[in-house]
Amino acid sequence: MLFIYSSLSVGGIETFFVRMAKERARLGLKTSILLLSEPKQSNHELLSEAKLYASVYFAKDIFVFQPTLSSRLSIIAPLNKNKLKVIMEGVDQIHGFDAMQLLFGERLARLMDKKIPITVGFYHYIKYLWGGNKVALHERINRKFIFDYLPEQSLLFFSPGSRDLYAKTRNKSFKRSNTFSLGVVDKKDVHLSSDISKPLKLVAIGRLVEFKTYNFYMIQVIKNLVNKGYNIEFxxxxxxxxxxxxxxxxxxxxxxxxxxxxxxLDYSKFDEVVSNSDMFIGDGTAIVQAAALGIPSIVGVQNFVEPKTYGYFCDVYMHQYTRKGLDLPLFSVEKMIADYIDMPTKLRLDLKTKHVNCIEQFTNESCQQSLDSLKSIEMPTRNFKYNRFIYLLSRTADRFNMKYNKKHPRRTQFEDFRALNEK
Structure with a gap:
């Protein structure tokens, strides 16, 4: 299996790839990771771990000329044919997130004269939704490749809610697509205690990016709680x-x-830091990891401006819990934290137990089995045809437009979701 991505920084997608490589290595399965960047752009610790379980390659390994420039022109840049054969040896599936990187993967398979299954993970629900029909030519090609060329089985939505959202916007059922849960944790035994620290320790872990709005509203929440006499650290x-x-x-x-x-936070220290906390707030894979440790975890709904949530992870894990606009009741984050501090010890212990018990479907073992089964997907007999030079010209022009045009749909991609009713 070959994962294609930009670099291994510490994030949900990157750590997922490494976890899958680790699980596959345990089963004796070969994994390769191709990073279209320089080694220094990856997190050293995560990269070192990846190399324990997978063959890791970089732009300099596969491109003939200047690696950084060639990565930006990957769909036309000259390749080292000898290295290509080494990288593609034994590859039975190509997986990624970004459409251009998958177009590059399609090019690699074509050059090897093989119909290797290509699969795409919808790791962020808005990835191929933003802009609607008002997107540049290259982005239309991206979506044509994803939705019209790839077999439906190649589309990994990871939750029925995500699939339903795309079915509605694309006017397709996607009934043959896949919705298995991401592999986030290994089965482990954890010691649960009803005690809480003084001050109560609350933690959030993740990239500080626009859609993770809970980091901002939590400032007011903490201020309010402190003013009410609660002893708390975030x-x-x-x-x-x-x-x-x-x-x-x-x-x-x-x-x-x-x-x-x-x-x-160093990836290896996640369990230690979270285990020594009392509560967690967040989204993505981090909240699953926290729940697996028995830490009561408040869902940080992406793009929520007001300090509201669908509740604890253990109560909503079966939904697409990070997406705004679900038909679920909303709760005050401030009240949830205060109620937890004041909660009887037995109820507190019950809540922790519920979190541990809900993560079975998020195990790496289960996810790897589902992911590996996709190697039997039959790709179309025809090649995907598009003008690569016009694609790159459109992409370059659109980047300049995005830089100087504040109303570019990519820069405003979260506004529609923030406009949804939060009452």
Whole structure:
């Protein structure tokens, strides 16, 4: 199996690829990871772990000329044919998230004269929704490749809710697509205690990006709780484009004694940090990892402006819990934290147990089995045809447009979701 991606920074997609490589190695299955970047762009610890379980290749290994430029022109850039044969040896499935990277994967398979199944993971529900029909030519080609060329079985939505959303917007049923859950955790025994720390320790872990709005509303939540006499500390782990803005808001609200920006958390220290916390708030794969440790985890619904949530992960894990607009009741995040602090010890222990018991479907073993079964998908006999030069010209022009046009649909991609009713 070959994963194609940009780099291994510490994020949900990247750590998922490494977990799958680890599980496959346990079963004696070969995994390759092709990163279209330089090694220094990856997190050193995560990259080192990936190399324990997979053959890891970089842009410099496969392109003939300047790797950075060639990565941007991957669908036409000259390739090292000898290295290509090494990378593609034994590959029975190509998997990725980004359409251009998968178009590159299709090129690799074609050059090897093989019909290797190509699968795409919908790791973020808005990836191929933003902009509607008002997208540039290259993005229309991306979506044509994903939705019209790839077999439906190649589309991995990871939840029925995500599939239903795309079925509605694309006017297709996607009934043959896959909706198995992401592999996030290994089965483990955890010791549960009804005790809480003083001060209560709340933690969030993830990239500081636009759609993770809970990092911002939590500043007001913590301020309110402290003003009401609750002793609480909130640690935010992660980095990203909104780091400075978040730091400025923490200072403005005068809560720097209670809220700490901790920067990027080493992947290997996740369990240690979260296990020593009392509560977690977040989304994606991080909240599954936290739940597996028995930590009561509040769902951080993406793009919510108000401090509201669908509740605890253990109560909504069967839904697409990070997506705004679900037909589920909403709860005050502030009240949930206060209620947990005041909760009787037995109920607190029951809540932790519910979190541990709900993660069976998120095991790496189960996910790997489902993912590996996709190697039998039959690809179309015809090649996917498009003008690669016009594609790259459109992509380049659109990047300039996005840089200077504040109303570019990619820059406003979350606004429609934020406009949804939060009552």
């Amino acid at each position: 640690d935010i782990y992660g980095n990203g484009p909104l780091y400075d803005e978040l730091k400025e808001k923490i200072l403005k609200f005068e809560v720097s004694n209670s809220i700490k920006l901790k920067g990027t």
